[in-house]
Amino acid sequence: SQQGEEDPQALSIQEGENATMNCSYKTSINNLQWYRQNSGRGLVHLILIRSNEREKHSGRLRVTLDTSKKSSSLLITASRAADTASYFCATDAGSSNTGKLIFGQGTTLQVKP
Amino acid sequence: EAQVTQNPRYLITVTGKKLTVTCSQNMNHEYMSWYRQDPGLGLRQIYYSMNVEVTDKGDVPEGYKVSRKEKRNFPLILESPSPNQTSLYFCASSPYDRDYGYTFGSGTRLTVV
Numbered sequence: 001s002q003q004g005e006e007d008p009q010a011l012s013i014q015e016g017e018n019a020t021m022n023c024s025y026k027t028s029i030n031n032l033q034w035y036r037q038n039s040g041r042g043l044v045h046l047i048l049i050r051s052n053e054r055e056k057h058s059g060r061l062r063v064t065l066d067t068s069k070k071s072s073s074l075l076i077t078a079s080r081a082a083d084t085a086s087y088f089c090a091t092d093a094g095s096s097n098t099g100k101l102i103f104g105q106g107t108t109l110q111v112k113p
Numbered sequence: 114e115a116q117v118t119q120n121p122r123y124l125i126t127v128t129g130k131k132l133t134v135t136c137s138q139n140m141n142h143e144y145m146s147w148y149r150q151d152p153g154l155g156l157r158q159i160y161y162s163m164n165v166e167v168t169d170k171g172d173v174p175e176g177y178k179v180s181r182k183e184k185r186n187f188p189l190i191l192e193s194p195s196p197n198q199t200s201l202y203f204c205a206s207s208p209y210d211r212d213y214g215y216t217f218g219s220g221t222r223l224t225v226v
Binding site: 032035040041042043044045048050088094099100101103104105106 | 115116145146148155156158161163171203205207209211212213214215217218219220222
């Protein structure tokens with residue numbers, strides 16, 4: 001089952017611009033994570049935000065979490081061509097003790113030089 | 114280097130011929146999991162393991178087997194592959210602590226003809 005849904009599905013921007021991707025989910029969570037995937041390669045963990053946190057920064061990444069709206073956003077500032085990839089949000093499956101992450105469908109980001 | 118190693122990277126096989134995709138991690142992680150990624154369906158969990166000799170089904174376990182005899186290894190076994198198992202497969206691991214993200218392998222692209 002896919003809990004997270006990213007918006008937009010695809011995003012194309014110029015180098016230097018900011019990119020914002022949104023994620024919505026349906027059930028309670030322990031944390032929400034963002035991953036990057038370069039074409040056909042393994043996913044790379046970017047950042048994790050706990051359910052009791054509202055905002056987190058890591059380098060050029062800024063993540064917000066609104067548990068009342070069950071939504072999160074990922075902001076990439078001053079984008080670079082190397083940021084071109086697919087970005088996925090993933091939620092820890094809440095009260096279940098399986099450790100499973102449920103992934104959204106992803107946002108495909110293209111950064112034009 | 115901390116990593117999850119999957120082999121092979123690419124595999125073409127015929128229907129019914131048993132195969133094993135290996136996965137090994139060098140981070141002493143308790144939790145390991147297999148996902149498949151398909152266009153339009155996203156990432157779906159096949160099996161997971163919380164520790165040695167502890168495995169359980171994910172969302173799409175049919176046609177797959179796993180074992181966890183050692184902490185570092187978590188092979189995925191297809192006893193009788195079928196064309197609908199053509200997919201991109203990822204192994205991932207994480208510490209049992211939920212506040213850590215997954216480390217993914219580079220993926221195995223499997224084609225069953």
